[in-house]
Amino acid sequence: MTETPIATATATSVVTKPNLVSPDGKIQVLIAMQNIWKTYDMGAEKVHALHGVSFEVHRGEYVAITGPSGSGKSTLMNLIGCLDTPSQGDYWLNGKNVSEMDDDELARIRNQEVGFVFQTFNLLARATALHNVELPLIYGGIPSAKRHEMAKQALGEVDLTDRMMHRPNELSGGQRQRVAIARALVNHPSILLADEPTGALDTATSYDIMNLFEKLHEDGNTIILVTHEHDIAARAHRVISIRDGLIEKDEQIK
Amino acid sequence: MKLVRSDILENLWMALATLRANKLRSFLTVVGVIIGVVTVMVIASAIAGIDVAITREVESLGTRSMYISKFNPGIHVGRLSREERMRKPLTYDDAIALSKLPALDTAVPFIDVGSNFFGQKIQVSSSGKTSASVGLQGTLPDFEKAGTQVVAEGRFFSQFENDTNQNVCVIGAKVADDFFRFGSPVGDTLKIGEQEFRVVGVLQKREQFLFSGGSDDQNNVIYMPYNVARKLKPNSDDIYLLAVAKPGQMQAAMDQVTDTLRIRRQVPFGKPDNFGIETTESLISSFHAITGGIAIGMVVISSVGLMVGGIGVMNIMLVSVTERTREIGVRKAIGARRRDIMWQFLIEAMTLTGFGGLVGLIIGWLGTLLVKLVMPSYVPLWAPAAGFIASVGIGMIFGLWPAWKAARLDPIESLRYE
16 A cells, blocks of 8 residues: 555545554554445435544554444444445545445455454354354465464464364353454454444353453454443443434543 | 365355255255256166167178168158159069179078968968967078078078979077977978978077067068068068178178169169168168157256256255345355355355255166166266266256345345344
């Protein structure tokens, strides 16, 4: 990536790459959202899920995104996770403008830059924990010997080395979520994007998982947590509150 | 970017796991494919077996032999044309003329006297037994030179016996068995029609390659001198000729026979022959035309089975895509591109039908063993290969649409799918 501004070929908009590194080189901007709009065409009327959202996330941050249902929180998460592209505005992820990418390019970005953790774990039922963790590496085209090694290491980071060959139905909820976290981490993505990661877990297990996120953050991972639970959001270091498609509050709490 | 080998193995592994998880469903889905492959195997083996048997049987008629009749060569279906029916018969003199040609070893006439002047079957009887199904032919002793019939016991009748109208005959192995159970038939007598015939020789048993309703008519024959047969049925014009070429002169012999017969039968220049010459080769190729037709019929029948199977596969793959919408969403979320999903489902469909193909090959092979009990059969190598490739191909063709549907799914909606 060059550091000079890039002009896109389109005549209607000129995209300027934001400054992604602070002058002293200590802060790296991983996520730069610039005036993001998302509009859904519902036949007769147009629904604006997001209207003009801008914010930045730096490398190593631990951010919670909260908001009631219908606030545009899920839409924002889909955009951050590169599952969708904005109707308007630019999204820079780790120095790449992903707002105008096509499906396959987005798939590549999701594979390399984003680690997803879902509320319901979403593991492949018929595959072992190890194989589940290997899955992103398969799509990344990594040869099998290296895959095994990387997957084992990721499972080690979430303390599941002894459960590698178990299938999801032989694991507890907390263990399943840890497999899912290992899967998210295995490719060393820029961001770990967790959508209600404790939503399907009991309080004690939720606590364990949140401790794990804490530890991963201390190890240097950038974590974005999407939740509607205030006590979960309170574990993050920064909370972005969304309401009616706009950022209502963006505060550093730690 | 091309699909790397490890991806295919990975997909194959996943596909097998899915098949294992849905054993009954997978099996029911591929029943059509199994039936299709079994059909290919069984019919192909039967056709191949018949082909070999026909070739061997026809070749036993002698590779230097030409069978000449007044009808056009080839296998006739339905009524002959009026022109063909009205042709004048071949004659004894035609045979004598041909036998003098330089490229020929010999030529003999055959006259069929199976029925008498009034069209009734001529009865053959001896020691209280009677049969009307024996083939009765008059010919000349030179027939022995063709080498297609070998005398096992006694001798062939002589030219002298023909010229002096003696009631002698040479009998086939089945006639010998039927009428002369004990002791040698040579020297004994048979009654053909109202006349007594002395048996002078017994022919070696000819091998029966194809089942023919158990009549064994190749061995159920009696040969008698041409002149005697002629007297038995003076009005018979059912005459055909056997001409035998000198070794290595088959083509020259055919040309000479054609030229001679055209002159003798007064075929005008530029008009087609009014007779037909069958050689071993031409007989085999006309049988091949029939078996080839059957083979095409087989392809049609089995492709109906495969089509039905294919539709079943498409149906189940569509169900599978719907059932696994969420899995597809997850795979896309963690980096699967459209073509990755496409390949996953295509390989799954191909694995499914390929498995059906293998089961079909095993059942089909057992089927060919059963076929072998009633008719000649062997499995030509192309049959299992074609069966397997066709079944995998069916998976690919009918898996294409479901796989494309899966590949096109929106990741967000798929992840939300319950």
